[in-house]
Structures are given as C-alpha cells and as structure tokens.
Amino acid sequence: MLMRAENLCKRFGGDFLAIDRVSTQFDKGVLTSIIGPNGAGKTTLINLLSGSLSPDLGKIYFNGESIEHLPIEKRVKKGICRSFQITNIFPELTLFQNIQIPLIYYHRRNLQIFTKLDQDETITEETLQILEEIGLIEKKDLKASALSHGEQRQLEIGIALATHPQILFLDEPTQGMNKVEKASIMQNVVRFANEGKATFVIVEHDMDVVFSVSQRIIVLHGGRIIADGTPEEIRNDSLVRKVYLGEDLWTS
C-alpha cells in the first residue's frame, strides 16, 4: 500500500464541505481513475493528497509515514507529484529547461551556483531521455509557450515524471485535446505505468479514456466516494449510473 487517506475533510468558506470523510488507499502499480460529476471534489482531493491544500480533518499516510502536515516541497521529495488541469508549465523557458528544473532538484544540484548547467552530463542525458519518451525531443529548444495545447499537456506530464515520483496524480491530462492527441498521451501514460515509472492516479472526464486504461475506478460525488472497484463493477453500479444522470453517458 503506497498511500492511504483516512477521513479527509475539507471545508471552504465556512459552509461548503468539498471533501466529506473520504477514506481510501492506493496500491503500487494499480492505475486508478477518479471520476465524478463537476463539483464532486476530484481536484480538491488531488490538492489534499499532493499538498496544494491542507485537510481540515483526517490523515494521509505515504509509505506508512504521516504526511498531511507536510508542505508541497517535502511531499515531492518523498515521491508524490501531480500535473495540473490548467496547463502549468514554465512558459518562457525552453522545453529542455522545463524538464531540467525538476531534475536539478532530484540530482541535488539545486544549490550549485558556479557549475555550468549545460555541461552537466547526467542531467542533460536524462532530460533528453524524458523528452524522447514524451515525444517532444525535436522541439527541445523552443519556448514552452510556443507549443500547441496538446504538446503542452505532454510537457506537463514530462515535468511531473522528472521528479521521479512514486505516485503521480494527473488532473485531467487529456483536457482540451482532440481524439488523436488523447490517444497519444494516454498511450504514453499506460506505457509509463507498465514500465513501472510511477503509480498513476488520474482524474478524468472522458469515459472512453477512463474505461480503457484503468485497473480501478473511484467515483466521487458531493465530496464522498460512492463507488470503488474495477471498471466492470463501476459500469454496472446503479448508483453511479443514477449520479451521472442518464445511462447514455456510459459506454458499454
């Protein structure tokens, strides 16, 4: 068991309970999707687990260690990372530099002020390797802001992977993409998962994507988990069907 959440609660503005006593766990190597209608609390849950927000109540354990009080930077060091729903890259830096940044920290070069970054072979090699894996190596010297939306989403994942996480939360990785781009990015995610690069937990709205890649699906509604199981189990769950307002939203 990689990560465990116990009775997480998060309240906004005094009266809106975004996450209501959520308890769950994530096992290594199990590709999990988190789905639910808008406003169900999916992004809030990711925020709580990755450190963007602190829970009001509840505990989070990672590899047996209690982490709910840790800030983002410390959680990243322990092996937790995430990508963002709204693309969150370093726009004025090149793709190469975007990937270098997390690698600098991972390889503990962060306080080196006199060495030449360009001549650091370890970092250079690994940067090129990651760029190759996400299919963006030809564009390595372009500014990140010059990429298309789909390419930027690929870069998002690349930056997160460069932190060498054990668990990686992807918040709507295919958001805003066309079918071809979606297929491409999910192929990469599945490949990374199979290679054991990280345990992926994906928040998604696209049911085709969810049902084709997930080994486990968690369904959130109103800040609570209303279903949790294999794709087959979720597909047949009547409460889930009801919540999604109409069975035609399910692909069979």
Place this chain on the structure above:
Amino acid sequence: MTEQRSQTWRPNETMSSRRQTVLVIIVFGLFAILPVFRSDYLNYMGMRIAIMALFALSFNILLGYTGLLSFGHAAFYGVGGYASGLILIHLTSELILAIVAGAVVAGLTALLVGYFCVKRTRIYFSMLTLAFGMLIYVVCYKWKSLTGGTESLGGIPRGKLLGLVDLFPLGRYYFFVLIVVALAIYVIYRITKSPFGLLIQGIRDNENRIRFAGVMVKRYRLYVFTIAGFFSGLAGGLYASLESTMFPTICDWQSSAEPIMVTLVGGVESFLGPIVGSVVFILIKEFVVRFTQQWLLVFGIILIILLIGFRGGVSRHIERLFARNLPA
C-alpha cells in the same frame, strides 16, 4: 512580468554565445584602452559606467531572473559604500579587503531585510523593499557619529592594492575598478548559467509549479536577494572610493530608481541589458546636463522615448541586428 515580452521572440534568434563572447571582449577592450587618452574625465566616466553596470546587473538578478521588483536596492549600494569607506578610514588601507568586507556587510543587511520582504510577493514585496530602503536611508543620516549624517562621510581614501600599489591616481584606480567589475560580472554570469540560476528563473516563470519540483520558493528568493545585495554593496564600495564621499541620499528611493531605469532601458531579459543600459543612461545624463538646467525633464522625456521606442530594451534591438545580419 509579461509586458516586455515580444511575441515573435524565439531563443534561436539570439546571438550565438560565441558572438556574445566576442562582443564582450570588444567592449572590455574598449574600456581597457580608455586610459590611453590620458583624460581624467574619460576615466571617471568609464568608472561611473562600470560601477553602474555592476549595480544594475545585481538589480537584474532580482528582476529579470527571479521576477522580483525591488524599490530599495540602493540601500545595499549605500551600505556597501559606507562600510567600505569606514573600513578604509579606520581599519585598513587594503582596498580589496575593504571593498569585499563592505559587500559582505551589504549582503548581510540584504539577508536581514530580505527575510521579511520575501514573505510577500509582487506589489507587497516591492512596497516592503521601498520601506526598508527608506529605513536604511534614515539610519544613515541619523547615525551621525558613524556616517557623518547629512554632512556626509568624507575623505574616503582609495587605499592600496596588496599593500604595495597606491591606488589614488585616477588612472590606476580605473584599472582596479575595471578588473573588479569584470570579475564580478563574470561571477554573476556563471551564477545565471548554473543549476541554481535556472531554478530562480523557474520561480519567476511559475512559482506554483516549481514547488512541485521540490523548490522552497521563499528560501530561494532570500538567497537571490542576499546575492544581489552583496554585488550591489560591492559596486557601492567602488563608488565610495571613486567619489571619496558618501551621502545618505545614495540610499534613498530616487537612487534606487536608477538601476530600475537603467535595466528597463537596456533590457530586462538579456544578461547584457543592464550593461548596455548603463552606457546609455550615463552618457545621456552627462550629455543632457551640459545643455540645460532642466536636465531631469529632458532626461525623463528621452527615457520615455527609449522605453516606448525600444520595447524589450536597447540590447534586444542590438541583438536582433546581429542575429539578422550575420550568418548564424
């Protein structure tokens, strides 16, 4: 921090680093042969430009590289100048020691001030730096017994180099300033090209994302603030021995506005920007003063024209010229 960005600017349009090195060598060469003209005035102007270049570069580490706009940067310039001056008057005549010690004092001051300022960002950060800048200015003119207050700290010597060479003659002091500034600029350059240098640019670009790369943003801002303060103080020390006098107004907000103007005119986004800006700024200031009493007004108008006409700074346009006309 996006107003100055030109949409068509791409990294592959910059000058190659070899061409940049050549340009730097040419500029350094020009400065090096200046004393040939045996003009005290030219030497003095050359030093003013060099010192301003270092001051503005230290400022741009904060603005261009980390995205922090400081309105109180001259405070560290002043602290460095006063510290170096006082050390030369009371403790030692070894100039290198005094100037470096002055810079260290400035750096420590920046560490203390920065600790409070980096807790906030953007406008709040800028306002805090302005407030602390003015605080230091007030300390300088109130602490009469130490700084001489408004009567200024006068009689700052130029001391000796390694106990042997008397640096009082302007020609000799010129070379000292040139070499110290060149070394300092090289060190700053190496920092910007280091892993740490990329991380601070990442902080500028996306402080939220870089936390997910493991970077403790506030801490790094403090490191940068301290480094910038150190180099600002180094420039101040060189200035103190050049003018042989230090006034409290060197620490005030008007003085802090100078590196801001210099950097904007020269170009925030390039390393050479503040250097180019210093040349432009000081030459224009000298030129304008000769023609009119209303030099501030004329100067202001010229600056506005430069800022509007040369978006991205003068150095950006020079770079474009080189990138387009010569084969890559």
